[in-house]
Amino acid sequence: MSRTRSVAGSGQGIHRRSVLAATGAVALSAGVGYALRPSDSQAATGTRETTEAVAASSRRAPAAPLAPYTKGTTVASVSTPRGSGYRRLGDGPGWQRVVRSDLAAPKSGRAGRRTALAAFVQLTDLHIIDAQHPLRLEYLRSADVHAWRPHEALTVQGAIALVERINALRGAPVTGSPLHFAMTTGDNTDNNAKSELEWFLKVMSGGRITPNTGDPRRYEGVQNSGLKLYWQPDAAVRDTDKQAGFPHLDGFLKAAIREVRSPGLNLPWYSTVGNHDTMPMGCYASHGDSFLTELAVGGKKLMNVSAAEAQRLQTLIKKARDPEGVRYHDFLKTHARSTRSVTPDESRAPFTPTEYIQAHLDPAYRGIGPAGHGYSSANLDTGTQYYAFRVSDDVIGISLDTTDAGGHYEGSLGTAQLKWLDRTLRENKDSYAVIFSHHTSKTMTNTRTDPARPHERRHNGQEVLALLGGHRNVLAWVNGHIHKNVITPHSMSGGGSFWEVSTASHVDYPQLARIIELADNKDGTVSLFTTLVESSAPHRTDFSDLSQTGLAALYRELSLNAPGASTALGGDPEDRNTELVLKKG
Numbered sequence: 017m018s019r020t021r022s023v024a025g026s027g028q029g030i031h032r033r034s035v036l037a038a039t040g041a042v043a044l045s046a047g048v049g050y051a052l053r054p055s056d057s058q059a060a061t062g063t064r065e066t067t068e069a070v071a072a073s074s075r076r077a078p079a080a081p082l083a084p085y086t087k088g089t090t091v092a093s094v095s096t097p098r099g100s101g102y103r104r105l106g107d108g109p110g111w112q113r114v115v116r117s118d119l120a121a122p123k124s125g126r127a128g129r130r131t132a133l134a135a136f137v138q139l140t141d142l143h144i145i146d147a148q149h150p151l152r153l154e155y156l157r158s159a160d161v162h163a164w165r166p167h168e169a170l171t172v173q174g175a176i177a178l179v180e181r182i183n184a185l186r187g188a189p190v191t192g193s194p195l196h197f198a199m200t201t202g203d204n205t206d207n208n209a210k211s212e213l214e215w216f217l218k219v220m221s222g223g224r225i226t227p228n229t230g231d232p233r234r235y236e237g238v239q240n241s242g243l244k245l246y247w248q249p250d251a252a253v254r255d256t257d258k259q260a261g262f263p264h265l266d267g268f269l270k271a272a273i274r275e276v277r278s279p280g281l282n283l284p285w286y287s288t289v290g291n292h293d294t295m296p297m298g299c300y301a302s303h304g305d306s307f308l309t310e311l312a313v314g315g316k317k318l319m320n321v322s323a324a325e326a327q328r329l330q331t332l333i334k335k336a337r338d339p340e341g342v343r344y345h346d347f348l349k350t351h352a353r354s355t356r357s358v359t360p361d362e363s364r365a366p367f368t369p370t371e372y373i374q375a376h377l378d379p380a381y382r383g384i385g386p387a388g389h390g391y392s393s394a395n396l397d398t399g400t401q402y403y404a405f406r407v408s409d410d411v412i413g414i415s416l417d418t419t420d421a422g423g424h425y426e427g428s429l430g431t432a433q434l435k436w437l438d439r440t441l442r443e444n445k446d447s448y449a450v451i452f453s454h455h456t457s458k459t460m461t462n463t464r465t466d467p468a469r470p471h472e473r474r475h476n477g478q479e480v481l482a483l484l485g486g487h488r489n490v491l492a493w494v495n496g497h498i499h500k501n502v503i504t505p506h507s508m509s510g511g512g513s514f515w516e517v518s519t520a521s522h523v524d525y526p527q528l529a530r531i532i533e534l535a536d537n538k539d540g541t542v543s544l545f546t547t548l549v550e551s552s553a554p555h556r557t558d559f560s561d562l563s564q565t566g567l568a569a570l571y572r573e574l575s576l577n578a579p580g581a582s583t584a585l586g587g588d589p590e591d592r593n594t595e596l597v598l599k600k601g
Contacts (some may be wrong), residue, residue: 018492023281026031027329028293030460034168042084043119046276047313049234050452052116063138066503070111071250071332077403081188081210082191082192082598083187083192084131084183084187084188084189084190084191084192085187085188085189085192086189086407087184087185087186088181088184088185088549088552089185089189089531089547089548089549089590089593090110090111090168090191090528090547090548090549090550090566090593091110091111091112091113091547092110093106093107093108093109093110093555094110094111094421094525094526094550095106095107095282095550095555095572095576096109096269096555097576100261101260101261102260102577103547103573103576103577104496104557104573105439105555105556105557105573105576106136106556107555107556110556110593111548111589111592111593112589112593113190113547113594113595114506114589114590114592114593114594114595115594115595115597116503116590116594116595116597117597118505119505119507119513119514119515119596119599120541120597120598120599121596121597122452122543122597123539123541123560124543124597125337125539125597126537126538126539126541126543127509127540127547128326128476129537129539130191130453130534130535130538130543131535131538132188132191132192132193132305132533132534133408133448133534133535133536133537133542134193134196134407134408134410134411134450134533134534135187135188135193135195135196135531135532136192136195136196136197136199136407136531136532137180137182137185137195137198137199137283137529137530137534137549138198138199138200138201138452138483138494138517138519138529138530138531138532139182139198139199139200139201139522139529140200140201140202140203140432140454140495140496140497140503140519140520140521140522140524140529141172141202141203141290141496141499141520141521141522141523142175142178142200142203142204142216142219142496142521142523143203143205143206143292143344143521143523144171144172144175144205144206144207144216144219144524145169145206145207145523146173146206146207146212146227146229146364146539147168147169147227147237147239147272148214148228148229148230148235148236148237148317148358148573149207149209149229149312149364149528150205150312150314150316150317150358150364151207151297151308151311151312152321153294153297153329154554155245155318155319155320155321155326156326156329156330157245157246157429158245158320158321158322158323158326159324159326159330160327160330160453161324161579161580162578162579162580163326163330163579164226164238164246164579165523165524165544165574165575165578165581166246166247166257166262166577166578166579167571167574167578168523168525168568168575169227169235169237169239169269169272169273169487170208170272170567170568170570170571170574171206171502171523171571172215172225172227172276172566173218173221173272173276173564173567173571174228174327174522174523174527174553174568174571174572175278175522176276176277176278176279176564176568177218177551177552177568177569177571178522178527178529178549178550178551178552178555179219179220179278179281179566180279180551180552181279181529181549181550181551181552182195182281182529182549182575183279183281183282183444184420184552185531186547187580188503188533188545189531189533189545189547190533190535190545190547190595191533191535191545192550193437193533195283195287196283196284196286196408197283197284197407197428198281198283198284198285198286199285199286199287199288199415199452199494200220200285200287200288200290200412200492201290201452201453201454201495201496201498201519202288202289202290202291202418202453202454202455202496202497203290203291203292203293203298203418203454203521204216204287204289204290204291204292204293205292205293206298207292207296207297207298208292208294208295208296208297208366208367209294209312209363209364209365209366209367210364210366210367210371211229211361211363211364212361212392213293213367213371213372213375213578214363214375215227215361216340217375217376217381217405218278218280218381219278219280219282219382220278220280220285220381220383220389221280221281221285221381221383222278222279222280222281223277223279223280223315223363224275224276224280225274225275225276225277225278225284225394226274226275226276227272227273228273228456229361229363229364230316230323230358230359230360230361230368230594231358232272233268233360234273235272235273236283236317236359237270237271237317237358237558238319239269240269241356242253243319243320244256245320247271248260249263249264249265249268249457250264250265250266250267250268250269250270250368252264256492256579260579261578262289262566262574262575262577263559264563265559267562268562270505271562271563271567276347276564276591280383280384280601281383281384282384283382283384284386284413285384285389286383286386286389286390286405286413286419287376287389287391287392288415288416288452288453288495288586289369289372289401289413289417289419289454290419290452290454290496290520291419291420291425291426291455291497292425292428293372294369294372294419294421295419295421295423296312296341296366296502297333298307298425299333299336299339299423299424299425300338300339300341300344300423301312301339301341301370301421301422301423301464301467302340302341302366302438302502303366303368303421305341307345308341308345308364308366309365311348312364312365312366312599313360313361313362313363313364313365314356314360315357315359315360315496316352316355316356316357316358317355317356317357317358318348318351318354318355318356319355321354322464323345325351325466328508329344329347332344333425335563335591336423336424336426336462336570339422339423339424341423352591357457358479359465360461360521369399369401369421370399371394372401373391373395373396373401374396375507376388376389376390376391376475377391377392377396379392380396386405386411390405390415391403392542396595400433401416401417401419402414402415402416402417402433402436402437403415403438404444405424407450408584409447409449410445410447411448411449411450411491411534412444412448412449413450413452414433414437414440414441414449414450414451414452414490415452415539416427416429416433416437416451416452416453417433417453417461418453418454419454420462420463420464420474421466421467421468422462422464422465422474423464424456424462425462426459426461426462426465426476427439427453427454427455427460427462427475427497428458428460428461428463428464428475428477429460429479429480430466430469430472430474430475431472431473431474431475432469432472433478434475434480434483435513437451437480437483438483438486438487441484441487441489442487444489444550445489446489447489448489448491448534448542449489449490449491449492450485450490450491450493450494450532450534451484451492451493451494452494452495453493453494453495454495454496454497455477455495455497456477456482456495456496456497456498456516456518457477457478457481457493457506457516458477458503459477459498460475460476460477460480461476461477461507464476464523465473472496473572479497481506481508482508482509482510484506484508484512484514485506485508485509485510485511485512485513485514486508486511486512487510487511487512488511488512488600490512490514490519490544491514491515491534491544491598491600492514492515492516492532492534492544492596493506493514493515493516493517495516495518495519495521496518496519496521496530497516497518498526499520499521499523499585500518500519500582500584500585500586500587501518501519501520501528501530501548501585501586501587501591501592502516502522502587503515503516503518503587503590503591503594503596504515504516504518505548505596513598513599514598515544515596515598516546517530517532517546517596519548520585520587522551522587523575524571524575524578524581524582524585525570525572525576525578525581525585526550526576526578526585526586527550527551527571527575528548528549528550528586529548529549530546530548530549531547531548531549532546533545533547537597539554540599540600541598541599541600542597542598542600543595543596543597543598544556544594544595544598545594545595545596546592546593546594546596547593548592548593550572551568551572552565553565553568553569553571553572554569555569557570557572557573
C-alpha cells in the first residue's frame with residue numbers, strides 16, 4: 017500500500033486531488049479492462065485548469081483545520097413518531113455514534129492523528145415511481161397489504177427533498193472533509209419505465225419535472241378509482257386506509273402531479289444499476305416483449321383482482337417460478353375484461369440497458385457531472401453496466417452490475433465481470449477500494465443464465481465475498497436492495513477484511529441516505545464513519561400544505577403509516593451512525 021495522503025488541502029482554496037476526484041477526471045475502466053477514451057472523461061472536455069474551475073464553482077473545500085458538520089444529519093435530530101393509530105411525526109433526539117471493533121481494536125488518540133481519505137454520500141432505492149403506469153402490481157394488495165404504498169405518488173417530491181438535504185451539507189460529519197461525490201446504488205426507478213428514468217435523471221441533475229403520465233389534466237390511477245382497497249385522498253369514500261386513520265386531503269392528487277423543480281445535486285454523482293432499473297416490475301426478463309410493451313403504453317389498466325388470484329401471482333414472483341413472465345402474460349390476458357380505460361402514453365415504454373446508459377450520457381442530464389455519471393461509450397460498445405473510477409490518490413470506487421437479466425429480483429455476477437473485478441483490484445493494489453452494488457452478498461442467490469450471454473456462468477454472493485477477501489485493499493462493500501440498514505463485518509480466509517454497508521431505501525420509512533467517510537488513523541488502522549441523513553422536508557406535516565415541500569414531508573409521514581410496513585428498517589444502533597475500524601497497512 018502506498019503512503020496514504022489526506023484529500024483535504026492544508027490551506028485556502030481548492031486542493032488538486034480533491035478536484036480531480038470530485039469531477040471524475042481520473043476514470044479507470046468501464047468493464048472492459050482498458051482505459052477510457054478521451055471523449056469518455058470530463059477532464060478531456062477542456063484543459064485541467066478549466067476542469068478545476070468548474071469544480072471550484074460547485075463545491076469549494078473549506079480552509080484547514082476542517083470542522084465536523086452534523087447539522088441536518090441524524091446525529092443532530094431524527095423524525096420521531098407520536099401517538100398511536102395514524103401516527104404523526106415530530107422532532108426527536110439524534111442517534112449516537114457506535115464504535116464497532118469487530119475487525120480491529122480502536123486505539124486511543126486516533127481522533128487527533130487521523131487524516132481524511134475520502135467522503136461521499138450513498139443514495140439507494142429511490143424507486144422513482146410512475147404511479148399511473150398500466151403495468152403496476154397495485155392489485156396484489158388484496159393479498160398483501162404492503163404490496164401497494166399509499167405514498168407512491170410522491171416519490172419525486174421526496175427525492176428532490178433528499179437532494180436539497182445533501183446540497184445543504186457543508187462537509188462530512190466527523191472529519192469535516194468536503195463531500196466528493198454521491199453514488200446511487202440501484203433501483204433508481206421502480207418499473208423500468210422511460211418516464212421514471214427521465215424523472216430520476218432530472219431529480220439528480222436538475223430540472224423541471226411533471227410527475228404525471230397519461231392525461232395531462234388529471235390523475236388516472238388507483239387513488240381516484242373509488243376502490244376501497246386503496247387510499248382515496250380526495251374522495252369521501254371510507255376506504256380501508258381512512259378507516260385506519262389516513263386523512264382526507266382535498267386537492268392531493270392535483271398537487272401530486274403538479275410540476276416541481278429539482279436543483280440537482282451540487283456535487284458530482286455516479287450511478288449503479290438495480291433490478292428495478294433493468295427489468296419490468298424488477299423481476300421479469302422480458303425485454304423485447306411486444307405484448308408487455310403494448311400494455312405499458314396502451315390505454316388499459318388492471319386495478320383489482322381477488323385475494324386468491326393476487327396470492328397466486330405474488331407466489332410466482334417471490335418463488336421465481338415465472339422469471340420470463342410467461343404466466344404473467346396469461347394472468348393479464350385472463351383479466352383483460354376487468355381492466356379500466358386510461359390515457360395511452362408512449363413515455364411509459366420500458367427501457368433497455370443500452371437506453372439506460374445512453375440516457376446517463378445525454379448532456380441534458382449531466383448536471384455537475386461527470387459525463388455519463390460513471391458510464392461511458394465503452395459500456396455501450398461492450399454491453400456492460402460496470403466501471404471503476406478514481407476517488408482520490410489513495411482510493412478507487414468500483415461499481416458492479418449485480419442484476420440478473422435472466423429474471424427474478426435477486427442478483428449475481430457473470431464470469432467476465434468477476435474476472436474484471438479481480439483484475440481491477442490487482443491493478444490498483446496500491447489504492448484502497450470501495451465496492452458499490454445494488455444487491456447485498458446475501459441476496460446474490462440468483463444464478464440464472466443471462467440470455468445475452470448463454471454460455472457464461474453466474475456467481476453468487478459467497479463467491480464475490482471470497483474474491484474480495486483475497487484483496488487486502490478492499491475497505492467496504494456498499495449496497496442496498498433490502499431496504500434496511502445493516503452493517504456486516506467480513507474477515508475472510510484470504511486474509512482480507514472489510515465492512516459490508518447496506519443502507520435503507522428512500523421509499524420506505526425511515527427514508528434515509530448515508531454519508532460515508534474514510535480516514536487513516538496513522539496507527540495501522542483505518543476508520544469508516546457512517547452517518548445517516550433524512551430529506552430536507554420538515555418532520556412535522558401540515559395537511560393543508562400541499563406545496564412541493566409539504567408533499568415531501570407528507571411522503572415521509574405516509575410511509576411511516578403505510579399498512580404492513582416493517583418497523584425494523586432503520587436497523588439497530590450499530591447499523592446506523594458508526595465508526596467501523598479496520599486493520600490496514
